[in-house]
Amino acid sequence: MNAQTSFILKLVALAVIACVPLSGESFYIELVGKVLVMAIFAMSLDLLVGFTGLVSFGHAAYFGIAAYAVAILSPQYEAASLWYVLPASIGLAALAAFVIGLFVLRTKGIYFIMVTLAFAQMAYFIFHDTPLGGGSDGTYLNNKPSSAIFGWEPFDLNNEIHMFYFILVTLIVVYLFLARVLQSPFGRVLVGIKSNEHRMQSLGYFTFRYKLGAFTLAGGLGGLAGFLYATLFGFVTPELLSWHESGNVLLMVILGGMGNLAGVIAGAFAFELMREVFADITKYWQLLMGGVIVAVVLFLPGGLAGIPGRIKRAMHGGESK
Amino acid sequence: MSQTNNKEVLLQADKLTRRFGGLVANQDISVTLERGMIHVLLGPNGAGKSTCINMLSGDLPPSEGKIHFMGEDITRLTAAQRSQVGIGRSYQRTNIFPQFSVLENVRLAAQSRRQDPWRIFSKAMEAKWALEKARACIDEAGLGKRVDWVSGVLSHGEQRQLEVAMVLATDAQVLLLDEPLAGMGSEESASMVEVLKRLRQTRGILLVEHDMDAVFAVADMITVMVNGQLLECGPPAQIKASVAVQQAYLGTEESFHV
Numbered sequence: 001m002n003a004q005t006s007f008i009l010k011l012v013a014l015a016v017i018a019c020v021p022l023s024g025e026s027f028y029i030e031l032v033g034k035v036l037v038m039a040i041f042a043m044s045l046d047l048l049v050g051f052t053g054l055v056s057f058g059h060a061a062y063f064g065i066a067a068y069a070v071a072i073l074s075p076q077y078e079a080a081s082l083w084y085v086l087p088a089s090i091g092l093a094a095l096a097a098f099v100i101g102l103f104v105l106r107t108k109g110i111y112f113i114m115v116t117l118a119f120a121q122m123a124y125f126i127f128h129d130t131p132l133g134g135g136s137d138g139t140y141l142n143n144k145p146s147s148a149i150f151g152w153e154p155f156d157l158n159n160e161i162h163m164f165y166f167i168l169v170t171l172i173v174v175y176l177f178l179a180r181v182l183q184s185p186f187g188r189v190l191v192g193i194k195s196n197e198h199r200m201q202s203l204g205y206f207t208f209r210y211k212l213g214a215f216t217l218a219g220g221l222g223g224l225a226g227f228l229y230a231t232l233f234g235f236v237t238p239e240l241l242s243w244h245e246s247g248n249v250l251l252m253v254i255l256g257g258m259g260n261l262a263g264v265i266a267g268a269f270a271f272e273l274m275r276e277v278f279a280d281i282t283k284y285w286q287l288l289m290g291g292v293i294v295a296v297v298l299f300l301p302g303g304l305a306g307i308p309g310r311i312k313r314a315m316h317g318g319e320s321k
Numbered sequence: 322m323s324q325t326n327n328k329e330v331l332l333q334a335d336k337l338t339r340r341f342g343g344l345v346a347n348q349d350i351s352v353t354l355e356r357g358m359i360h361v362l363l364g365p366n367g368a369g370k371s372t373c374i375n376m377l378s379g380d381l382p383p384s385e386g387k388i389h390f391m392g393e394d395i396t397r398l399t400a401a402q403r404s405q406v407g408i409g410r411s412y413q414r415t416n417i418f419p420q421f422s423v424l425e426n427v428r429l430a431a432q433s434r435r436q437d438p439w440r441i442f443s444k445a446m447e448a449k450w451a452l453e454k455a456r457a458c459i460d461e462a463g464l465g466k467r468v469d470w471v472s473g474v475l476s477h478g479e480q481r482q483l484e485v486a487m488v489l490a491t492d493a494q495v496l497l498l499d500e501p502l503a504g505m506g507s508e509e510s511a512s513m514v515e516v517l518k519r520l521r522q523t524r525g526i527l528l529v530e531h532d533m534d535a536v537f538a539v540a541d542m543i544t545v546m547v548n549g550q551l552l553e554c555g556p557p558a559q560i561k562a563s564v565a566v567q568q569a570y571l572g573t574e575e576s577f578h579v
Contacts, residue, residue: 185432185445192429195418200411202378203490204404204433213439 021161029160036167037228038270040174042252044221050259052214053194057113057246058120065240066093066223067230071141079143089227090220097219103213128238138237167228256303263305329578331525332495337386341373349547354525360538362529364546371528378497379403407455409485409493413500419473426472426497427455430490462486463516478509498528502535514539
């Protein structure tokens with residue numbers, strides 16, 4: 001697939017998504033909104049898994065920390081300012097990622113996976129078992145943040161359509177931001193670290209700093225997704241930080257194709273839609289989901305992002321006969 | 322041959338010892354590398370050559386001993402820090418980024434000299450200085466025709482040349498090359514020898530090598546190791562004539578001409 005076709009395909013997909021609110025069906029608007037939030041979450045993890053080679057199994061921690069931050073920072077009977085809670089929740093998630101990164105990035109491979117999981121479990125229990133989080137039922141966000149600037153309100157997040165487009169625009173900004181970061185000297189180093197970290201060190205790179213930068217950035221963007229989730233649904237529970245969520249977002253990345261931002265967005269769509277469809281068919285939907293994941297890993301190693309290349313190769317094979 | 326009239330010691334290792342549990346892989350190894358010189362580390366398999374080069378490059382901390390680079394004690398520096406002061410190395414097994422182009426491999430090496438990780442909005446490919454430097458180093462390593470190739474598809478010999486280009490792009494004054502000629506055909510090997518001779522003029526090169534013909538073709542100084550110990554050190558003629566070396570490693574006279 002050349003760059004032009006790829007670009008047109010992405011624009012078409014974007015146009016289709018942008019038309020969802022026209023349906024007027026709250027169910028679909030909220031569902032697709034949720035998928036877009038998960039897509040942002042998955043892209044943030046892809047920065048680690050797909051581009052830096054760091055398989056974090058605790059990424060839900062940063063999502064959940066930011067989601068709780070919105071609920072906790074918002075006053076009980078009035079709306080908080082978006083321009084305060086948004087940067088604050090992202091900042092707290094990034095700060096947590098920075099501090100946790102200082103420890104976990106000293107480990108490698110399977111140990112890294114286990115230690116990221118362990119820190120996420122600690123975060124889970126903080127919100128589950130201390131007065132901070134409101135126990136296993138979680139806590140409500142009574143008023144969604146207000147976008148008012150000196151009395152002028154450009155959009156209203158209580159309006160489901162405004163909320164939807166707010167998420168969509170955020171997704172586009174995150175996509176363009178990450179695409180740009182990956183073109184930067186910083187991004188090139190991350191890809192080099194994924195390929196061969198030892199070689200990068202012998203070339204004189206202090207790889208720990210770059211990995212810490214990536215981990216913090218991914219935590220912050222994961223936090224952005226958590227902020228959107230809390231704002232979209234108006235409540236948060238400790239389950240947002242559970243290892244199931246960390247596993248789900250990892251599956252979205254694998255399903256979509258590690259190291260491909262657009263593919264990972266597709267992965268988030270595929271995952272959430274399968275969950276909806278399979279859950280309609282049977283309560284054992286996770287069995288079906290598991291089967292699909294196994295099939296993708298076996299037969300589609302590049303994930304959904306690998307499909308266009310396969311079609312192209314198949315067509316070229318046909319022409320040469 | 323060697324420019325012995327104005328000696329400048331670049332790298333000096335004093336009595337390096339490395340133990341792995343009870344095994345002494347290197348014992349009291351001292352090596353001196355001067356600018357303008359190719360110093361070859363020679364020895365049979367298991368002699369401890371790789372352990373030695375790993376200690377010099379910072380991949381392995383020595384158990385005892387000191388390493389100085391241009392007068393500075395660098396014994397405790399990490400591999401990345403040593404690269405920053407001017408010691409570059411290549412590995413025994415080809416160690417490149419196979420999915421990147423030749424240019425990107427070397428550009429990444431060049432970029433390591435000006436690291437500002439927090440500038441995440443500039444475009445890497447717009448940093449002209451790094452591109453120009455990469456191109457110059459690729460030329461210097463004799464790989465000018467392959468700039469835009471994906472490095473994974475290069476021949477084995479070309480990949481070794483690429484490694485040399487990467488080391489050059491880090492402004493290394495000392496090149497530590499682990500078997501740069503291993504697995505090369507005679508033609509590739511000859512062209513690499515030419516490259517090494519050219520690079521020697523302004524730098525110091527320490528290489529581990531098995532290829533006898535090449536060793537005597539390029540070496541200004543040879544250190545022979547056996548069983549982790551330093552057996553003899555001297556110019557090629559002395560090593561060739563040494564009875565001890567012949568007994569320990571070179572065997573019969575014929576093996577020179579294999």
